[in-house]
Amino acid sequence: MQKSKNISEATIKRLPRYYRYLKELEQQNIERVSSEKLALLLSITASKVRQDFCTFGAFGMQGYGYDVTNLRKEIGAILGLDKEYNVIIIGAGNIGKALYRYSGFSDEGFRIKAIFDIDVENNSFKNKANLLHIDELNNYLYEHPVDIAVICTQKEMVVDLCNKLKECGITSVWNFAPIDVVIPGMVIENINMSESLFLLSYRMNNNK
Amino acid sequence: MQKSKNISEATIKRLPRYYRYLKELEQQNIERVSSEKLALLLSITASKVRQDFCTFGAFGMQGYGYDVTNLRKEIGAILGLDKEYNVIIIGAGNIGKALYRYSGFSDEGFRIKAIFDIDVENNSFKNKANLLHIDELNNYLYEHPVDIAVICTQKEMVVDLCNKLKECGITSVWNFAPIDVVIPGMVIENINMSESLFLLSYRMNNNK
DNA sequence: TAGATTGTTAATCGATTAACAATC
DNA sequence: TAGATTGTTAATCGATTAACAATC
Numbered sequence: 536m537q538k539s540k541n542i543s544e545a546t547i548k549r550l551p552r553y554y555r556y557l558k559e560l561e562q563q564n565i566e567r568v569s570s571e572k573l574a575l576l577l578s579i580t581a582s583k584v585r586q587d588f589c590t591f592g593a594f595g596m597q598g599y600g601y602d603v604t605n606l607r608k609e610i611g612a613i614l615g616l617d618k619e620y621n622v623i624i625i626g627a628g629n630i631g632k633a634l635y636r637y638s639g640f641s642d643e644g645f646r647i648k649a650i651f652d653i654d655v656e657n658n659s660f661k662n663k664a665n666l667l668h669i670d671e672l673n674n675y676l677y678e679h680p681v682d683i684a685v686i687c688t689q690k691e692m693v694v695d696l697c698n699k700l701k702e703c704g705i706t707s708v709w710n711f712a713p714i715d716v717v718i719p720g721m722v723i724e725n726i727n728m729s730e731s732l733f734l735l736s737y738r739m740n741n742n743k
Numbered sequence: 744m745q746k747s748k749n750i751s752e753a754t755i756k757r758l759p760r761y762y763r764y765l766k767e768l769e770q771q772n773i774e775r776v777s778s779e780k781l782a783l784l785l786s787i788t789a790s791k792v793r794q795d796f797c798t799f800g801a802f803g804m805q806g807y808g809y810d811v812t813n814l815r816k817e818i819g820a821i822l823g824l825d826k827e828y829n830v831i832i833i834g835a836g837n838i839g840k841a842l843y844r845y846s847g848f849s850d851e852g853f854r855i856k857a858i859f860d861i862d863v864e865n866n867s868f869k870n871k872a873n874l875l876h877i878d879e880l881n882n883y884l885y886e887h888p889v890d891i892a893v894i895c896t897q898k899e900m901v902v903d904l905c906n907k908l909k910e911c912g913i914t915s916v917w918n919f920a921p922i923d924v925v926i927p928g929m930v931i932e933n934i935n936m937s938e939s940l941f942l943l944s945y946r947m948n949n950n951k
Numbered sequence: 952t953a954g955a956t957t958g959t960t961a962a963t964c965g966a967t968t969a970a971c972a973a974t975c
Numbered sequence: 976t977a978g979a980t981t982g983t984t985a986a987t988c989g990a991t992t993a994a995c996a997a998t999c
Contacts, residue, residue: 545990547945551938555921569956578925581956582992589958597957598999614941615948629844633837639921640940683943707947709940713763713847717786724943728934730759732848732917733822735891735932737755739915740823753966777980789980790968797982805981806975958997968987975980 542613546587550610552577553587557607569600619644621680625669625696626687627652627660630711634685635660645683649675676703683707690714697721750821754795758818760785761795765815777808827852829888833877833904834895835860835868838919842893843868853891857883884911891915898922905929 556576560568570584577584588594588601594609595601611617622640624631627650634640635650651669652658660666667675675681684705686693690712697708697716708723710716713730716723764784768776778796782789796802796809802817803809819825830848832839835858842848843858859877860866868874875883883889892913894901898920905916905924916931918924921938924931 543990548942550945551935551941552923554941555937571956578923580992582994583990585957586959586991593958595957596999597997598955600956613945615944616941618948620944629841633841636837639937643937643941645940683947707943709943715760715786722943722946724939724946726934726936726939727759729763729847729851731932731934732853733759733762733824733851734756735915735917735930736823736828737758737821738930738932739891740826751966779980788968790970791966793981794967794983801982803981804975805973806979808980954999956997956999959995961992961994963990963992965990966988968985970985971983973980973982975978 542590546590549577549579549583549587550614553584554607554610554614554616557603557610560603561607566603567600568603568606570595573601616643619646620682622647622683622685623675623681624650624685624687625652625672626650626689626711627658627666628687631685631687632660634687634711635665647685648679648681651675672699673703676705681705683709685709685711687711697723750798754798757785757787757791757795758822762815762818762822762824765811765818768811769815774811775808776811776814778803781809824851827854828890830855830891830893831883831889832858832893832895833860833880834858834897834919835866835874836895839893839895840868842895842919843873855893856887856889859883880907881911884913889913891917893917893919895919905931 553573556573557568570581570588574581574584585595588606591609591613594606608617622645624635624647627635631650631652635647641647649665649667650660651667651672653669655666655668658666682705684700684707686696686708688696693710693712693714694716697718700706700708701718701721706721708721710723710725713727715725761781764781765776778789778792782792785792793803796814799821802814816825830853832843832855835843839858839860843855849855857873857875858868859875859880861877863874863876866874890913892908892915894904894916896904901918901920901922902924905926908916909926909929914929916929918931918933921935923933
């Protein structure tokens with residue numbers, strides 16, 4: 536149903552939040568929602584909500600609002616959440632292991648298949664079958680389809696790692712190391728925890 | 744040195760990145776930097792860099808550029824990174840423990856003092872002295888100064904927890920649970936990993 | 952039908968970019 | 976001095992808000 540007006544960057548960044556709230560409404564068995572109610576939930580304006588949905592085609596009905604399930608599915612499809620993805624984690628340190636153990640992502644189709652590290656023997660990780668040495672990465676990728684690599688290593692090795700991944704045909708990276716990497720043809724999304732903490736620091740010192 | 748033209752939201756969000764890059768330049772013993780070089784590093788325009796710095800007072804010199812250390816300190820001060828903060832973590836699950844063990848934050852003055860959970864006995868956490876039962880939170884806060892609480896619990900308990908924290912005088916929260924909480928008088932900064940992953944999904948499906 | 956609420960246009964606001972005089 | 980680069984204004988661009996006709 537997706538029309539191809541080009542969606543603005545600001546709208547795109549709001550899509551995951553819409554998706555999350557719609558999912559919650561769905562779980563509460565709420566069948567329809569107006570732009571006004573949705574806006575209230577997200578602390579934005581109803582006008583923005585309608586404007587956003589309007590850019591990728593109209594899903595609502597005048598006088599009624601939006602069908603929650605339908606809208607959630609449409610937005611999910613735009614985000615690519617109607618598919619499954621094979622995921623590997625590189626770096627079996629604290630964060631890598633935490634992500635591996637966290638089950639929330641597989642609910643949305645992100646299947647974590649293996650976790651790699653430079654040191655396998657001294658790692659406390661339990662599921663030894665899925666903890667592989669980084670030297671096995673090439674072979675692994677040759678034999679298994681992988682869509683996304685999650686990087687949880689030291690920042691020093693991220694650039695080389697990304698280049699290597701690209702050679703192996705993996706172009707999507709979720710990066711937890713505090714470094715911005717730009718490589719043509721790759722899509723790299725960063726989680727920078729320090730920057731978020733610094734923003735908290737700013738806001739607590741500047742009174743909201 | 745901070746002038747009080749009010750800093751735009753867009754500028755504020757860039758400050759942590761400036762800070763990070765300036766720190767890196769400092770570590771490489773680079774003493775000065777022009778708006779153009781900095782812009783290149785951050786993949787933004789030189790005009791934006793100068794405009795940003797200009798809003799909180801001019802730190803540069805015509806014909807020379809900016810003194811790296813001085814600029815880093817100024818931005819650090821604006822972000823509140825010239826102070827120290829006592830931090831507690833609530834929720835000793837995967838993410839909570841990973842954050843506790845991660846040393847990177849203490850470099851910037853964020854001192855993690857203790858970690859709380861509803862179940863202390865069955866937790867694999869090593870440093871038993873700093874792992875406390877959530878029921879001890881009130882007493883702990885009564886006896887120890889705490890500036891920031893990091894929430895790593897299930898989303899169901901976040902609202903109550905925040906209210907409780909506020910009662911105890913803690914108004915700054917770094918929240919890792921996938922829920923947006925708005926409480927007047929509190930500053931709550933969210934890390935929403937799912938939303939970042941969904942954005943990656945969108946971008947990989949829409950070809951950058 | 953009358954009431955509710957969308958889809959969409961036009962007006963406003965804020966952020967980015969371009970340009971250049973000021974000056975180190 | 977001449978060259979480099981800032982600080983700042985003005986122009987442009989994009990995002991938000993307001994308003995309302997269309998319509999379920």
